[in-house]
Amino acid sequence: MPLPLSPNHAEDKATDGFYCYSYDACSTSKSMTNPWWQADLQKAYVVSALIVKARDDGSSFSQVEIRFGNSPTISQNPVFGTHPGSTPPAGTFLTFRPPNPMEGRYLSFQALEYAGIFICELQIIEA
Template sequence: MAISIQETNIAGIATQSSQSGAGSADKAIDGNHDSNVKHGSCSNTLTNLSPWWRLDLMRTYKINSVMITFPANGLKNAEIRIGNSLDHNGNINPRCAVISVATPGSTKTYVCNGMEGRYINIVVPGKRQQLILCEVEKLISHREEKRLSPVSMAV
């Protein structure tokens, strides 16, 4: 018998390509959805080429969706990537979604259909800019295999 479990509160370690001010990577997983960067609840990189943010889930999970709260200035031309590789900082793992344009201050869910990976990356490939994320949440599922003993299978 297999039981499917869905969770959003899996702990992980966040990191990013650089840090601007107090905008550490862990601010994007602190549970605070405030989209005003000045309130101190958003991660924030320096302006650099192809800025990225990554969450290490510490083991492989099936990622059903990723929900992002965007800053007051929005976000565009970003990608969500999920996988097990840290080659190129994890930014060449398979792509879950493209964030063409995100409405400033909005929260949007991107469906990843059970993609497997240890790392969730958000990257702005080939652009020189800041990457600001106010909250990143994930819905994961994993299966627990339960084996029935011969005694419990008796009729």
């Protein structure tokens, strides 16, 4: 589960509308086995893409699975996209697009290793 390191690193930092890339304004979890971050969008949306801003200090964002659907239980939602492999270069924008737009209310990111989840900015693109 996502465990913020401090109030400055709460889950909502990724979606607060404040564009930033510094450590203090990012959402982070503690390093642990399979940490996750989840957002309840409050209603279902049809989404065609997600754009995620990685931190500028090159912190980990590897082996991440993104799920999107209508269940509050992460494992019951279909996979929206994955980021296998290594941490992207510092400050990279990562774009995830499923083969077809997906409908859902709950969006989650889960690291598939011992890591932390670091999300500085998240844009959800409606179809």
